[in-house]
């Protein structure tokens with residue numbers, strides 16, 4: 001096994017891999033579900049991992065749900081999970097502002113109601129949720145009323161993103177003591193049938209361009225997502241497996257944190273892309289080569305049942 005990467009996982013090798021880990025981190029969309037449908041066999045895989053004494057966590061860049069909303073969705077799809085096991089970027093960005101930034105003050109939020117709820121759960125107030133329509137002329141925009149106690153701009157997925165929100169974020173971020181945080185940089189949200197819509201990365205880049213500043217990001221592949229799990233539970237990186245469908249976020253996170261990595265082919269990335277990264281000779285792209293791959297996480301069932 002040593003030295004080889006991007007190996008198809010099956011039979012004895014799958015058993016060996018599972019015996020070598022205590023914790024398994026799963027991305028959600030494209031891994032355990034697609035849209036509103038569970039990947040066949042996925043609920044049983046999670047159940048069996050837990051029966052085998054493995055700690056299981058769910059790490060997702062999607063900022064539109066609270067931990068409670070994820071648990072409700074998972075329950076509907078036949079998964080048994082608790083809020084403690086779920087790490088979405090709405091929750092993790094609230095934890096980041098609270099524990100890493102030690103924020104004293106309010107957040108100007110470009111984001112969702114779920115983000116508002118997770119911020120409030122750690123005692124952080126926000127302003128900005130919901131539509132923000134344009135008014136007046138350019139000089140009015142530059143002098144738009146700002147709240148004095150806003151000390152951070154947080155950008156996540158916001159279906160009401162608008163020119164006025166972009167402008168308001170710029171005005172806050174011209175204050176150098178205003179922190180700048182983004183949930184994630186995924187540029188597209190893939191939908192069933194091969195279509196896609198713009199992701200949070202597009203909104204974040206627009207704000208970065210306007211403000212001429214770079215945001216710190218919380219979501220995968222930033223290692224904060226793993227640190228968030230590891231700070232609440234004992235997780236030894238070398239005995240942890242990251243399972244994901246995207247090379248640039250999930251597998252990169254695993255590589256950044258020294259985890260074992262497994263690519264599943266039920267989502268975005270392909271084996272051909274992983275192999276192209278491997279053959280590229282580019283050191284950054286080596287982080288986007290998984291240790292193993294499977295067609296679906298249901299391929300782990302024989303190793304767990306045997």
Ligand SMILES: [Mg+2]
Nearest residue numbers: 027029030245
């Ligand atoms: Mg995914």
